[in-house]
Amino acid sequence: MGLLRPLRLYPPISSSPASAIPLGVFSPNPPPISRSTVGSLSAFPSSSFGHRSFILGRRELSLGTVVKMAAQPPGPVQKSEDEWRAVLSPEQFRILRMKGTEYPGTGEYDKFFEEGVYNCAGCGTPLYRSTTKFNSGCGWPAFYEGLPGAINLNPDPDGRRTEITCAACGGHLGHVFKGEGFPTPTNERHCVNSISLKFLPASSSPSQ
Incomplete structure (x- = not known):
């Protein structure tokens, strides 16, 4: 019998009771994360430094720092x-x-x-x-x-x-x-x- 691996504390993959596994229960074969689940992860709000990131489990996928500059009002002479x-x-x-x-x-x-x-x-x-x-x-x-x-x-x-x-x-x-x-x-x-x-x-x- 193989060693049991602890279930990672990810959000449930599905809202169906059959696939939901209570926290603390060990599973030898934890289900993989589907693409639909990854795509449904939402962005955390930007911090005061303009940094935005997505969280996948315990791994942070940084999208870089956004530098915000004050826009200058357009002058009277404007051309393409x-x-x-x-x-x-x-x-x-x-x-x-x-x-x-x-x-x-x-x-x-x-x-x-x-x-x-x-x-x-x-x-x-x-x-x-x-x-x-x-x-x-x-x-x-x-x-x-x-x-x-x-x-x-x-x-x-x-x-x-x-x-x-x-x-x-x-x-x-x-x-x-x-x-x-x-x-x-x-x-x-x-x-x-x-x-x-x-x-x-x-x-x-x-x-x-």
């Missing part, structure tokens, strides 16, 4: 991906819409200090005045502040940096860094891709 591809160059699309980065020291406005206004290359919204631009030596155009309401700040998913985007169209501009010690009024450095910008000289601005 195909519409953006039609109006942007491939490199503009890569940076503005796919959040890419140009190589340091290669941008048109890295060492450019003419008087005027820097607009969004995607939608034309004014973003920075030339009077807020400074030479940081980082290899990208640097500004110590944007025009009021023109820039959105969004924490990167990894939590290490803060992304800056055009408030009107959501185009990726670069990142903002604080507390680096530059002698500027805000002690901020808006590190912006040149290709995300379009400079408008002061001489072409409408007279006040």
Whole structure:
């Protein structure tokens, strides 16, 4: 006679009295768990960390951690991906819409200090005045502040940096860094891709 194996404390496989086995009774051949039983297992509620898992007996099948980010309100300029591809160059699309980065020291406005206004290359919204631009030596155009309401700040998913985007169209501009010690009024450095910008000289601005 073989050794009796203890019955595992799973929920009853069926509600039928014939197949229900009282707890504490030993069975030499416990019935297998059917696919219908596995499919009927429900998810436990999400925890405060967004973690959701399914429990099968005493084994936890983790489905990973869900990172919840606050959704940014859409700006007034909204286009489909195909519409953006039609109006942007491939490199503009890569940076503005796919959040890419140009190589340091290669941008048109890295060492450019003419008087005027820097607009969004995607939608034309004014973003920075030339009077807020400074030479940081980082290899990208640097500004110590944007025009009021023109820039959105969004924490990167990894939590290490803060992304800056055009408030009107959501185009990726670069990142903002604080507390680096530059002698500027805000002690901020808006590190912006040149290709995300379009400079408008002061001489072409409408007279006040």
